[in-house]
Amino acid sequence: MSASLSRAVNVLKEVIDAPIASYFNSCVHCGLCAEACLFYTETGDPKYTPIHKLEPLRRVYEQEYTLLGRLLKLVGLSKPVSDAELGEWQELVYDSCTMCGRCSMVCPVGNDIVYMVRKLREGMAIAGHAPEGVVSATSRTIEIGSPMGVKLPALKAQIGHLKTETGLDVPLDLEGAEYMVLLSSMEIINFPEYLNAIAKIMKQAGKTWTICSTAFEATNSGIQIGVSDLARVIVSRIVEGAERLKVKTVISPECGHAYTAVRWEGPNLIGRPYTFKVQHILEVLDEFRNQGLLKTQGFEEERLTFHDPCQLVRRGGVIEQPRNLMNMVSKNFVETSDPGKYNWCCGGGGGVSANDNAEEIRLIAFKRKKAQLDVVKPDKLVTACANCRIVLEEGLEHYQMDLPVVGLTEMIAEHLAES
Amino acid sequence: MDAALFLNWVRGTGLQVAIFIFLLGTVWRLVEIYSLGRKPDLAERRHVPGASGWHTLWRRSIPIPGMMQRSGLTYIAGYAFHLGLAVVVFLFAPHIRLIQELTGISWPALPSQFVDLAAVVTLAAMLVVLADRIRQPVKRFLSTFGDWMAWLVTFLPVLTGYLAARHLLLPYTLMLSLHILSVELLLVLLPFTKLFHAFTVWPSRWFNGDVQGKKGVAV
Structure with missing residues (x-):
């Protein structure tokens, strides 16, 4: 085992806790997490099933923390995680996961899959398999x-x-x-x-x-x-x-x-x-x-919709605030399907937008957002994350959709009442 | 070995051994999993009604918007066979009598026609789930030997139990013995296969709901 691989395995051993052990023992391979992941829904390729992305972590768990797994490893029936395998997994753990956490919302046994992706990345990075960007x-x-x-x-x-x-x-x-x-x-x-x-x-x-x-x-x-x-x-x-x-x-x-x-x-x-x-x-x-400290005047005339940044909304709990603020300056605010904590990612979170290897798949995954926007047909798209904003702008341009994207704070500021 | 002796063995020694392995295995696995512990979360938590581990325990039984359309069969067949199993296992009079003999605890049973119906529904739903696992690319891709085995050792007790109760296919005593034997197989394997989710599903849901509940998100 190379030094970097053994460091990686040690890091993975260290991050495994009771929740992770509980999650791996609960998975029944129902595949529902795939249906929640835009990288699967937009490609139809089963390898993007979220729980599958955790396979190296699962094996380390089984081989290090279960009696049966230790026995199987001892007699050679359970193959250890290899450096090559971690290399292969980069595509699944980084390129095709934005850590949006939608999988963690749907898993019927309650597995917090994105929690585990975050932990697996600790080992991947130590082994030198994080994307260059x-x-x-x-x-x-x-x-x-x-x-x-x-x-x-x-x-x-x-x-x-x-x-x-x-x-x-x-x-x-x-x-x-x-x-x-x-x-x-x-x-x-x-x-x-x-x-x-x-x-x-x-x-x-x-x-x-x-x-x-x-x-x-x-x-x-x-x-x-x-x-x-x-x-x-x-x-x-x-x-x-x-x-x-x-x-x-x-x-x-x-x-x-x-x-x-x-x-x-x-x-x-x-x-x-x-x-x-x-x-x-x-x-x-x-x-x-x-508190009455924010006073605005006038309303946006156009049809507006809001793109929920995953880390702010589903993973951050700031759910109602953007809606209150949208309604403060807009009379024509329409929600897309699956709003708030159920939102679909722009496709570029979790480092994906900074990762050159992921560019192609990110644009494919964007079709999910495109489909939502095609239904609502807004005149302007509002969001509250500069990274989402860039990713949305690139996606819209790629699919030749003429739709301006603005930041919510900036839109509020434009409506500040003159003092 | 004649049928009566076989029945005696599965009812006696066989059952004792199976229950022993089941209990020991379950305690062992629970300790193995939950003694790993977790670090305290030092971030200041939010308090939002409905956002907690306890809420997620039951809320996670309901699919989020859009999922029924995407994967309705998984939910419906899944519900059907889990509920059917619960009825067959815990509301059939002879099962309750056995539990009473072993533990002293008992409760009212459902009339046997209802239990029969539940068994048929369970068997049908399990066949649907199996067909779906073979047919659906994601499920097939994820499936391991353990999945097929877990299906089989769950299906066999329901099938043999139904056949025994209806006096079908084999002489009653033999079928009943096979039924008890298949249950023993299920008990022995449960702690060491994905069937253990019967226990871990609750803490898993709780952990997930707790982590997100701290952030004020009801999941």
């Missing part, structure tokens, strides 16, 4: 500070532009601010509207806020490739920044995995609860709305 995004985040290589000067330049154009101030490193705003690189480079929107909304709400110069990046591809050590380094920056600036709440941006990383995995990665609160920007906006 996501690995390099993670190393850029560790070394430079952002997966897209965005550094502080780029952010400062954007802050400068914002001030010149709108007169709005973006406070950097303001100690004692109520909110510390995180951004995703995608927002700094591709969607500067987001920062503009935040500045306007915070001003209207009369809240103090800041951006931390050492922790402005929220995305955490460490959790996408499945390397907890790296994910911990990335999340620790945010924790240190928030504690140094003594903020009350850290706001996760319109990015699904960033929210999962900082809200749900973060405390477990650093091994202690936070001393501050973490909210998604839509939670904050909905709270402002409730």
Whole structure:
């Protein structure tokens, strides 16, 4: 056994816990999880069945933690996981899984399949079988500070532009601010509207806020490739920044995995609860709305629909807030089929959009979203995740669908009442 | 061995051995699985009504929107044979008498015509499930030796039980002995095959519902 393979097997042994053991013992091979997975529904290929994607993890479980499995391994009736096999599985564990978690919603015996995919990725990455695109995004985040290589000067330049154009101030490193705003690189480079929107909304709400110069990046591809050590380094920056600036709440941006990383995995990665609160920007906006601090005027005339980012909605629990906010500025908001926690992924989450090997299958999987949109026929598609947004835009372009995609925060900001 | 001796053996030693292996195996497997434990979740949890492990215990019995259309047969046949099995195993008067002899606990039985009907429904549903496993590409792809074996050792007790109760095919004593023997086979294999989901399904649903419940998502 090569050193990297034995490290991988050790990592897999370490991540296996009672839930995983319970799940593997519960699976009855009914195949229902396939019907919940867009990579299966859009290809019809059984190899994309979610539970099958976990085969290497299942075998390690059986061979290491069950008496029968240990006996079978001893007499050579159960073949050990090989490096080549893990290599083959990359396609199933990374290219064709966005960790959207829809399989975990349908499994009749209750298996949390995506929980196990996340754990299997830990072993895959250690063995060197994580896709190049996501690995390099993670190393850029560790070394430079952002997966897209965005550094502080780029952010400062954007802050400068914002001030010149709108007169709005973006406070950097303001100690004692109520909110510390995180951004995703995608927002700094591709969607500067987001920062503009935040500045306007915070001003209207009369809240103090800041951006931390050492922790402005929220995305955490460490959790996408499945390397907890790296994910911990990335999340620790945010924790240190928030504690140094003594903020009350850290706001996760319109990015699904960033929210999962900082809200749900973060405390477990650093091994202690936070001393501050973490909210998604839509939670904050909905709270402002409730408290009368968010005042809008006018309505969108067009037919709008909302694409639920998986990590925010099904895996994050921010379900009603986007709907409240949509209705605040729209009189013609229509849901697609399977809205909210039942949503279908854009096809690019979980590192898939950063993975070149996955490009072809991602566009095939997009047919699911296309079919939903073809029924609703919206004039505009609203979402709350910069990654979904890019993936949706690419998919729409590929299928020659003329449909603008906007961020919800930015749309709200456009309707802010003049003070 | 004549029929009476065979019946005596399956009713006596055979049953004792089977129950012993079943109980020991079940306890062993439960310890093996759940002693692995899990790490505490340090993220601040949400409290949303309906989102918890306990809710998922029962909610997961209902397909989410769209799934009946996509895979109705799996649900309907699955329900039919699980409910049918429950009726046949736990509501047939002779079974309740046996359980009473062993444990002292008893409850009212269903009239035997109903149990007969439930047995026929169970057998039919199990044949449908088997045909579906052979025909449907995903199920066929996932299937292992264990799946076919689990099907067989579940089917045989229902079949032999039905034939014995209706006095069909073989002399009653022999058929009854075969029935008891097939149940013993089922008991012995249950802890070590996918049939063990009868136990693990509940904690599995609970774990899933708990993890998502912390996030405020009712699954």
